Amino acid sequence: MTSTMGDPAATPAATADLWAQEREPAQKPEEPSLSAGEWLGRNLFSSPVNSLLTVVFTLLVLLAGRGLLNFTFSEERVWRAVKTNMRFLFTHAYPQEQYARVWFCVGAVAVLSGLSIGLLAKTGRGISMKKLSMNLMAAGGAIAVGILLREPSATVDSEGLVVHREPGTALDDSFAGWIDANSLALLGLLLAANVALAVWFRYQGVYLRGGPEPRTAHGVLVLASAAVLIVQQYGEGEIVRESFGSAMADRAWWWLAAALLGAAGGALWFGLGDARRRNTFVPAMYVFFGAGALMVLSAWVYPWGHYAFLEGEFISEPGSTVAMTTKLPWTVMLVLLVASFEAGRALRATPAGRRLRVPLNLLWVLAPFVLYWAVLRDPDLDWDHVLSTDIPMALFFAAFGGLAVWFLAHPRIGEVGRVIAVALVGVAVLNWVAAFFGWYPMLQKARISFLLLAVVALLAHNFAGDRTHRMRLVVAWVAIMAVFHWLVTLVNSPSTVDTPTDALFGGFATTLTVATFTLLLAFPMGVLLALARTSKLPIFRVLATAYIEVFRGVPLITLLFFFVLIFNLFLPGGMSLTDIAGATIGFALFSAAYLAENIRGGLQAVRRGQYEASDAVGFSTVQRTLFIVLPQALRVSIPPLVGQVIATFKETSLLAVAGMFDFLRIADKVISAQSEFLGVKREGLLFVSFIYWIFAYNMSKHSQRIEKRLGVGER
Amino acid sequence: MSVSDATTALTEELAARDDMIVCEGVNKWFGDFQALDGIAAVIKEREVVVVLGPSGSGKSTWIRCINRLEAHQEGRIVVDGVELTNDLRNIEKIRSEVGMVFQQFNLFPHLTVLDNIMLAPIWVRKKPKDEAEELARSLLERVGIPEQAEKYPGQLSGGQQQRVAIARALAMEPRIMLFDEPTSALDPEMIKEVLDVMKELALSGMTMMVVTHEMGFAREVADRVIFMEDGQIVETGTPEHFFTNPQEERTKLFLSQIL
Helix, strand or coil: CHHHHHCCCHHHHHHHHHHHHHHCCCCCCCCCCCCHHHHHHHHCCCCHHHHHHHHHHHHHHHHHHHHHHHHHCCCCCCCHHHHHCHHHHHHCCCCHHHHHHHHHHHHHHHHHHHHHHHHHCCCCCCEEHHHHHHHHHHHHHHHHHHHHHCCCCECECCCCCECECCCCCCCCCCHHHHHHHCHHHHHHHHHHHHHHHHHHHHHHCHHHHCCCHHHHHHHHHHHHHHHHHHHHCCCCCCECECCHHHHHHHCHHHHHHHHHHHHHHHHHHHHHHHHHHHHCEECHHHHHHHHHHHHHHHHHHCCCCEEEEECCEEEEECCCCCCHHHHHHHHHHHHHHHHHHHHHHHHCCCHHHHHHHHHHHHHHHHHHHHHHHHHHCCECCCHHHHHHHHHHHHHHHHHHHHHHHHHHCCCCCHHHHHHHHHHHHHHHHHHHHHHHHCCCCCCHHHHHHHHHHHHHHHHHHHHCCCHHHHHHHHHHHHHHHHHHHHHHHHHHCCECCCCCCCCCCCEHHHHHHHHHHHHHHHHHHHHHHHHHHCCCCHHHHHHHHHHHHHHHHCCHHHHHHHHHHHHHHHCCCCCCCCHHHHHHHHHHHHHHHHHHHHHHHHHHHCCHHHHHHHHHCCCCHHHHHHHHHHHHHHHHCHHHHHHHHHHHHHHHHHHHCCCCCEHHHHHHHHHHHCCCCCCCCHHHHHHHHHHHHHHHHHHHHHHHHHHHHHHHHCC | CCHHHHHHHHHHHHHHCCEEEEEEEEEEEECCEEEEEEEEEEEECCCEEEEECCCCCCHHHHHHHHCCCCCCCEEEEEECCEECCCCHHHHHHHHHHEEEECCCCCCCCCCCHHHHHHHHHHHCCCCCHHHHHHHHHHHHHHCCCHHHCCCCHHHCCHHHHHHHHHHHHHCCCCCEEEEECCCCCCCHHHHHHHHHHHHHHHHCCCEEEEECCCHHHHHHHCCEEEEEECCEEEEEECHHHHHHCCCCHHHHHHHHHHC
16 A cells, blocks of 8 residues: 555556456356256255145145046046047048148148248247256156156956956055055155144254255155056056056067157257256247147158048058058148248248238238138139129229329329218118118128229228339239138128038138137227227217127027027027028127227326327328327237137137037037947037147247237337 | 627528418416417528426427417417318328427337337338338437347337337438437436437428527527417527527526526
8 A cells, every 4th residue: 555655656557456446347157957856956945834735736736637647647548439529529520532732731821820920020049958958858757757747557358348347356465465454544644744843843944054955855756746646546446457567568569669759858968068958049940840840740650540530430540551542741831831931031031021021911801701711612613603793893902092082192193082982971871771671782891892992992092102112012902802702702602511510611620710800800900999999989989889898798508509509589580690601700809808808908008208209200190090009009019819719719719508519519429420430528628628728829929029020119 | 809790690581581480379278377478480491499498388289280289279370381170180290290209208119219210200101111211220310329229118228229229210200300308217427428419410401499498509400489488478589699698587586596
């Protein structure tokens, strides 16, 4: 200190040195991953209460898992019923010789998905090797635990009948029998030991020190309890079951799978080392593709068995691989998915890729209509009518409307535009009034076209601009007319696909169709209702509020009964709704009310300042709503919207109650009525639940990703 | 030149210019509370007017009445020759002539900086997209942040956001700019960058009406200072006159509290 004070020249330099040292950018210390033991100690056994909760809930999970496994893999389960009826479950009566159409639809969705993910998805860094290897090891471990937990198979005699034990000769003398007889007492003892240990460690202060003793001691006791749960099943009941050795040998394939998964995970984990494990990433899609490829490969290699119900005959060939009609299409689907994903990624950075984005999203909206009405139904077009009426009418509306749009989108159209728009609205309204009173005949689609034109005319001045801009509007209008008239023509043509029932198909296809069309209808309705409910115009506000409150107050099943069973009675003669159309309308009206409330929440979350800023730069109300308010409102309401989408998807199972052959009804009623599988229901129901879960879970995951991705632009 | 000479010279020069904003007997109530009480003022072309006053004095309400974010209930407001009434066409016309900058920036968070600036020229002014983009980029250059064009507002600092907000308002090529406490929500070190942009704008001849607490800005840039209290205009004058020789007792009190 004195030396620095005594040497004034040295002081600034010394200080500068000190600064230089301090300004060295501090390296964030790498936090090493916790070892398994440390992780357990910190997360599961960190205090007496946590330890006991861990013990109790581990036992509960093991018990529940054992129950599920024993239910699923029991000899009493007739999984053949599900395997045989796959086609029924997914499409019901859709004829097998037309199945190429179904596969075309699946393929189209695969290609669209692949392209969208490749082109649009923000994939982030992907899955870290640490997570991947951990998940692989966890999957292997779960399979191993499952193999042990599952009860041994019943022994069958030469005639294939289950061998029962003679009364009074339970296996009391064996070790397993002893454990079985005393299992409750043993579990109680182990639990008491856990409690005692927790208390003891607490008073020794071991938890505070964070020593390894609690996790070791509690862990041993949990393993012992699990062992009791496992061994207990080998001494149980009046049915003679195979021995431990043969049970394990029977599950050799499962052991192999567990070993492979565990080994792969372990190799990754230990082969990479801590730093590389955490800093190496694989794209999530490749993991998904890898899993898909394994499954498709197994269809070619592993003898899953060939089961089918064809032309009234039940086919059952347990030893063979799955049918060519299954494994070949799925292989093609996977190839399509991977190829389109790679194509999307390759196009991503190119100008062509950027131009593809909007059409791709439009294709998603269009796909359900085209796939259902054009591909699956294969309409039988009446070409005379098409040439004499449909095409001329479409051309007329395209030309007339195109001119109107071109004219009305002129930047200086002013009052003339408003007058013309109102005149068009007048014509459109007159057409509908005329329809009501029967003044003059007119095709329904002409009325709808006029109405669309009137709406576009009313909005046109909001989208006015220079020549290229107006040209784009005209092209959009012509495209809308082309698609609309084409779709109406398709809808009006009878189907050529020959089905034994009224419906084109049933099963999961119905579920998907109703859910998709419901959302396509309900979403715009919901947005309009929400806007109307927050509108300044009292008439809109009252109408929207009344609608929403009425449809939220009526049970969905009532609406379904009305639209599926009763609605046709109210329609004028000659008109009728198919079940699927009625159900879709009922669902859409119902969902729209809920979606509207969710979106209204989003609208209210948009700050006042946003409205003021939009007004201050001179936006009209329509422009403000479309460009500023709705994008922000919809973003905020994504989580509840996805919740509603999932709910709608699952609620389609109510179709079974309304008498339609949906996914649930086939599992519940159709399979259990087949001569081969009389009364077999549980397998089908479990399978149906599983498929519903897969879809709902994926939607929920997807919504989380969307939320994250849209969070980018947030304040 | 004495203060009174300067004032006279300014008054004569201003009288020759066009009226941009004319307010006559403007009254406004929020419920029973009278927010504006007989406001009468004329703002000339290329004039920079700073409105001062304690909070709650009606400064913001007045400036918001000028592009009809708030509606006045009595009196006349004429902006660039168009009277503000409930007629939608007048409101649309005035809003596209008057740019506004808010205390809270109010940028559109879901759009990039470039889109924030381009959106109104494209859809309100009906400009072709490439022209609008060119304009937006040149405005970003003018406010000194051309490199931030592709970012989202949430990724910018407060000062940068406010400069984008100024660029957004300028993109409509307004004849009048209104500033409603543009620096009040900013950290001290960011206030200067926004004031610099505003000074540059004032020097370029823009008609500006600025509600602010930045006395330095008022002194340096304003042609005229208007002091408000309780919804009334208490005193008007050149900055020199206002800061050195205030006439009204209330003005003196206000100045003694803040200077």
